[in-house]
């Protein structure tokens with residue numbers, strides 16, 4: 260773009276038009292208070308794509324067959340990094356509401372199976388492990404199997420090593436950091452061997468139904484902050500695969516800004532005090 | 542310790558995939574009494590694109606939601622003309638759930654649907670025309686604004702026009718504004734139509750109210 | 751202030767109902783399809799639901815049937831508003847649990863008349 264040209268401005272009506280479209284596509288809703296945040300990123304993309312103004316940019320975004328620009332925007336509008344105890348209210352929901360319900364219909368000798376997909380570099384599955392040990396009173400009564408998967412093999416290697424920087428653990432209460440990690444030089448923290456050995460890491464592409472066939476009989480799946488990045492068809496396939504992976508009556512937790520309402524009616528909506536989660540019919 | 546490490550794959554329940562997975566076997570299982578067997582057959586038939594017709598026929602009768610979703614997922618994966626031809630008649634179904642599922646599936650098949658769009662938008666049944674506009678609403682097709690503009694120029698049904706106006710709020714350009722302005726006059730200045738037109742013109746022009 | 755949940759897949763239609771209802775002192779929330787309507791209905795108490803029939807992910811009948819199974823959370827009256835004018839459409843709405851079935855387009859005064867009747871609200 261020619262530097263002498265003024266930066267394009269986004270009117271309130273254009274903001275609303277974009278907001279409605281983006282919501283329909285991704286399920287992510289921006290309040291009016293997010294106007295500045297959204298405008299700034301829109302302007303960035305308008306300039307990066309040489310679109311001159313909002314109108315031209317929006318037409319491109321709306322009609323582009325590849326959907327590439329929408330991808331670029333989603334990346335800009337969402338938090339792509341993961342960390343310990345992210346969206347903690349869902350872990351609370353797990354121990355206070357979901358697991359008690361599952362335990363009720365399970366024999367003592369049946370394992371409880373929990374799957375974190377995508378696990379990224381391990382922050383989420385290890386958080387689950389810590390949360391269970393700390394906050395679920397009946398944790399010792401059951402065998403709990405924790406499986407964690409991602410498409411990215413290098414990130415899985417990182418997860419298996421379990422070394423994290425200050426930022427990744429900044430939401431963890433200090434006593435837990437001391438209890439489950441050892442401090443390494445240059446402000447790194449390594450997760451304890453016990454925890455490392457309690458999570459099984461595997462590689463999977465969630466939209467590949469034949470790969471996903473091996474994943475079965477889970478009681479709870481955490482599938483957070485992945486489906487927003489998919490197009491409609493891939494989301495649909497992923498939802499089928501998650502349905503296959505769950506036991507009847509099993510639960511799915513999605514990310515904070517995600518909802519099954521843009522994906523599939525396959526699951527029942529369950530409202531618990533802490534969160535809305537989805538359940539495979541029994 | 543209570544957390545145990547286990548191989549991810551669990552022996553658990555059988556998934557009926559021990560049954561034959563060839564084309565003939567799957568087509569037979571599509572009619573099985575067990576919804577689970579039908580669902581797995583529907584998913585696995587994605588490997589046989591020439592079964593589109595049988596899948597659409599099953600969809601019309603199928604009452605189990607998970608089976609219907611699996612049928613639709615496979616049909617979307619297969620795509621192409623045979624699927625669109627099989628799905629379009631289902632838009633006339635009495636079953637609202639089925640109709641809306643079909644609309645969503647057709648939205649995922651822009652290339653195969655577009656050749657039929659002109660005809661669909663001229664169907665004698667106004668409800669069918671509305672469903673066609675719903676299909677169009679999510680198509681990434683460059684013709685969409687022109688098709689919608691033609692609808693609001695000629696269609697005599699207020700609800701058909703209102704549906705087109707709603708989509709134009711997202712895809713319309715300045716060239717649509719004069720046609721929009723004239724629209725409420727065709728319907729006795731109905732307050733609903735007036736409101737929709739004003740809201741849409743604001744969206745197109747991007748001016749603040 | 752009484753709360754209304756408006757569920758319709760057309761943005762302009764939701765805006766239309768919103769504007770009418772807000773002018774009469776109601777607080778309005780929106781949902782863009784039936785499944786999302788169900789999520790919102792379960793998350794918050796509403797005094798009235800205004801529901802379209804043809805919507806993606808979950809149609810209006812299924813939505814109304816489902817919230818009628820949660821009388822503790824979703825007790826409010828339901829108005830279904832659709833473009834379909836066959837008698838069996840109205841029947842299906844009442845069987846699902848709707849209190850009233852109206853045809854589109856609805857005039858503002860008609861909508862407000864029924865909203866007041868069903869919510870017992872005088873309005874401003």
Ligand SMILES: C[S@@+](CC[C@H](N)C(=O)[O-])C[C@H]1O[C@@H](n2cnc3c(N)ncnc32)[C@H](O)[C@@H]1O
Nearest residue numbers: 339341377379409410411463464465466483484
């Ligand atoms: C933003 S992270 C989410 C991590 C964690 N669940 C959280 O919410 O913090 C997204 C992860 O999805 C993984 N991913 C992307 N596409 C995938 C696919 N098709 N199947 C499995 N994982 C995928 C990426 O490798 C990345 O690690």
